[in-house]
Amino acid sequence: MSRPLLGCIADDFTGATDLANNLVRNGMRTVQTIGVPTEPLNTDADAVVVALKSRTVPAQEAIAQSLEALRWLQAQGVQQIYFKYCSTFDSTAEGNIGPVTDALMDALGTSFTIATPAFPDNKRTVFKGYLFAGDVLLNESGMQHHPLTPMTDPNLVRVLQAQTRRKVGLIDHTVVARGEAAIRDRIEALKAEGVGMAIVDAVSNDDLMRMAPALKGLPLLTAGSGVAIGLPGNFGLAPSSQTSALPAAQGLRAIVSGSCSVATNAQVAHFIAQGGQALAIDPLRIASGDDVVAEALSWATARLAAGPVLVYSTAEPSAVQAIQGRLGVAAAGAMVEHTIAQVARGLVERGVRQLVVAGGETSGACVQALGLAQLRIGAQIDPGVPWCHGQSALAPEGLHITLKSGNFGTTDFFTKAFTQMSTTQVPA
Ligand SMILES: Nc1ncnc2c1ncn2[C@@H]1O[C@H](COP(=O)(O)OP(=O)(O)OP(=O)(O)O)[C@@H](O)[C@H]1O
Numbered sequence: 001m002s003r004p005l006l007g008c009i010a011d012d013f014t015g016a017t018d019l020a021n022n023l024v025r026n027g028m029r030t031v032q033t034i035g036v037p038t039e040p041l042n043t044d045a046d047a048v049v050v051a052l053k054s055r056t057v058p059a060q061e062a063i064a065q066s067l068e069a070l071r072w073l074q075a076q077g078v079q080q081i082y083f084k085y086c087s088t089f090d091s092t093a094e095g096n097i098g099p100v101t102d103a104l105m106d107a108l109g110t111s112f113t114i115a116t117p118a119f120p121d122n123k124r125t126v127f128k129g130y131l132f133a134g135d136v137l138l139n140e141s142g143m144q145h146h147p148l149t150p151m152t153d154p155n156l157v158r159v160l161q162a163q164t165r166r167k168v169g170l171i172d173h174t175v176v177a178r179g180e181a182a183i184r185d186r187i188e189a190l191k192a193e194g195v196g197m198a199i200v201d202a203v204s205n206d207d208l209m210r211m212a213p214a215l216k217g218l219p220l221l222t223a224g225s226g227v228a229i230g231l232p233g234n235f236g237l238a239p240s241s242q243t244s245a246l247p248a249a250q251g252l253r254a255i256v257s258g259s260c261s262v263a264t265n266a267q268v269a270h271f272i273a274q275g276g277q278a279l280a281i282d283p284l285r286i287a288s289g290d291d292v293v294a295e296a297l298s299w300a301t302a303r304l305a306a307g308p309v310l311v312y313s314t315a316e317p318s319a320v321q322a323i324q325g326r327l328g329v330a331a332a333g334a335m336v337e338h339t340i341a342q343v344a345r346g347l348v349e350r351g352v353r354q355l356v357v358a359g360g361e362t363s364g365a366c367v368q369a370l371g372l373a374q375l376r377i378g379a380q381i382d383p384g385v386p387w388c389h390g391q392s393a394l395a396p397e398g399l400h401i402t403l404k405s406g407n408f409g410t411t412d413f414f415t416k417a418f419t420q421m422s423t424t425q426v427p428a
């Protein structure tokens, strides 16, 4: 069996499939593992993405999980490590992007790495160190209201500097525009100034492709998924449709959503407006001890045969804040995640084999509840969101699942995902 070339550590599960999607589309056979495997990799792959749920846990816990992933990836023989975080640089006030990067650099014995969440296909661009989401700065994009990681400062040099003991610098667009040699020169100059991490500007895929050759040989890269588009070429690999082939889809269809992001709110509203079968979960009823899971499953069981059902806790920022005020931010999040994950599990027990999950934290909880250990990555539905396929004791014959990041996907994503599955998925 060949050794994987690139070893990736993703800080959430939707982010992991987003990264795997970009690697697959650009020619790397990619396997995503749910958590750090206990056994060696048992299949041929050019890249392995270890999906952690470390974005919002305390920094020391995120470090421990990431170092465990690093050790496993090193044991598989990878040549380069990629730490994947969110394209909106989601982090708590204490971290975890800075602390985890510090720990990985120490463990790899490297004195320099880059940091860029740029993902132009999803309208995340970095210019002069400032992160834009769409046409607005990060802190005007809705991310300032995120339930767990509110982002109120768009200046990434400042955000990262507050999270690390290393000095943070900038490789700006004028350097990136001049390509590999200029970027390498700038890296050397920054190192000479004692800079350990540099935010890199990128406003287009061309910038990312120009950047990629200069990253060859760096032991550690830290980024959103965008940087991945240029990496397969560094290993002599080119795009191929075969890398995204999955088994044919079957079974009932459902959607669960615990994401409260702007895009998901619009997707839920669109699904309902189109006549979709949908049930809202009320966090206050969970907190008061009602059996919300059993109710949702009995509602869904009566409707699954008629088409996809949606079970959601998705709500607008004011409603989320009201719930958080009553229950506490962490408690509300954990309670809702647990409930949605149990609903997802019950749906699969009732024959759902095509499941859409919206929200990174929500996806983490669902994938764990479903007992999925490894996912193969299939065709892209929308930028950053592919269909995946995995096996578990609940679905030994396999289950198609897509893990949608909160702010990804067009408004009609939920219906589009199923349509795409039935019309365009290339069977393995
Ligand atoms: N109605 C609600 N009230 C309070 N908290 C909620 C509610 N609905 C969901 N949550 C919590 O909000 C958090 C949403 O985070 P999640 O990562 O799942 O979605 P997201 O942030 O939109 O997605 P991503 O991380 O991919 O951008 C979860 O912890 C979820 O349990």
Ligand SMILES: O=C(O)[C@@H](O)C(=O)CO
Residues within 6 Å of the ligand: 012, 014, 015, 016, 018, 019, 085, 086, 087, 088, 119, 224, 225, 360, 384, 405, 406
């Ligand atoms: O990079 C992104 O925006 C996503 O892959 C993600 O990490 C959201 O959770």
